[in-house]
Amino acid sequence: MDKLRALQYLLKVADTLSFSRAAKIFGVPASSISRRIADLERELGVELLHRTTRTVRLTEVGTLYLEQVRAGMAQLNDADELVGLRNSTPSxxxxxxxxxxxxxxxxxxxxxxxxxxxxxxxxxxxxxxxxxxxxxxxxxxxxxxxxxxxxxxxxxxxxxNYFILAASPQYLARMGTPRTLDDLQNHYALMYRGPNAVIKWQGSGNDGWREIPITPTFISNDGASLIAMACKHRGLVLLSEWGLKGCLSRGELVKVILDQPISVNRGGExxxxxxxxxxxxxxxxxxxxxxxxxxxxxxxxx
Incomplete structure (x- = not known):
């Protein structure tokens, strides 16, 4: 049995969840894909795929096996690419x-x-x-x-990646400039949504770090949209210095300096x-x- 070929077929079936799609990629009949993987399963003595007339998916042991195989195949591909391209123009x-x-x-x-x-x-x-x-x-x-x-x-x-609290001069003229962490309760926040949840603002006081209770007026996972809303005077924004640098230099936004540190994480580098x-x-x-x-x-x- 060509085990390397069988592993390549298994990876593609796992990625596409289809024998026919994997077969089309390799340019071989779907029966060849199925047969090679079946041979691999017999050699290992385990079932790697659940097959029905309509679906195919990895078994639990198949998932664990494939995690190790994928890493090994990636290293093999890297080695092949390194040898082939070592003396060539980057491409x-x-x-x-x-x-x-x-x-x-x-x-x-x-x-x-x-x-x-x-x-x-x-x-x-x-x-x-x-x-x-x-x-x-x-x-x-x-x-x-x-x-x-x-x-x-x-x-x-x-x-x-320093975080800066900022707002437009017009917003601060209307709402007042906060000076303390507690002052933020009287303001509106433009907040970033991470991959799992909205990123809360954290302040460091005498009792350590704590979450700041502030009212969000706009939430987005797009930093550019948050900055645009801040420039439209909709609230305070807490973002990285590199993201705010242009607006700060043009005067569209200004830094808001509090008496205690504020960030999106509780200390640490x-x-x-x-x-x-x-x-x-x-x-x-x-x-x-x-x-x-x-x-x-x-x-x-x-």
Whole structure:
């Protein structure tokens, strides 16, 4: 039995949930796909797939098995690509995942210049707050914010990700400028929705960190929309300095300084991080992209 081929078939069936779709991708009959996977199941002595006349899905043990197989197959593909491209001009498809706001404001302009420098690299950019597994999701580079990741990845810090409370001068003239955490209860908030919930504002007082009770007037997972609403005088916004920099410099928004710290997390080091697998860094397209983005977007505090 060609076990490698059987594993490739299994991966594609798991991804497409269809023997016929997997067969079309490989250009072979669906019966060949089914037979190879059945041979693999007999060799392992377990059932990897639940099959009915209409559906196919992984069994519990199939899911566990495939997690390990996927990582191994990804490493094998990386090794093949590394050997084939080691002495060539950087090329191929580069898959990047980034937070929407950071991606739109900072990453995409940088990638436009990167694409001009490396025209043989096809950029496949996915903007999402959802967490990714670089190996499983076949992502070459990810850009994420928060605490420094502890996963099995290489981490390069791009930005310290300081959070700033801001509002338009017109809003503050109408509602007054808050000076304390308690003053925020008399104001409206423009709040960011993360992948799982609305991100609450946290204040640090004499008794430690606490959630700030503030009335939201607008909620969105799009930072640009929150900034636009702030510029329309709809409320206070608490966002990263890199997102607000342009509006602050133009005077559309102004910083609001409180007597105690305010943020979206309860202390601890936070930042914007570029993540990649060390095994993929040796591939030319990944290596040049990492170094370009660190040079272009890094704040010098890595």
């Amino acid at each position: 191929g498809t580069l898959r990047i995942s980034a937070m929407p706001s950071y991606g739109q404001l900072l990453l995409m302009p940088a990638l436009q210049d990167f694409s001009g420098r490396y025209p043989d690299i096809v950029l496949d950019v996915h903007l999402s707050d959802a967490l990714v597994d670089l190996g499983r999701d076949q992502i070459d580079i990810a850009v994420r914010g928060g605490s420094q990741p502890q996963d099995r990845v290489v981490v390069r810090k791009l930005d310290p 936070a930042g914007i991080y570029l993540l990649y697998l060390q095994t993929r860094y040796q591939i030319p397209k990944v290596r040049v992209a990492v170094e370009f983005l660190v040079e272009r977007l890094g704040s010098g505090q890595q």
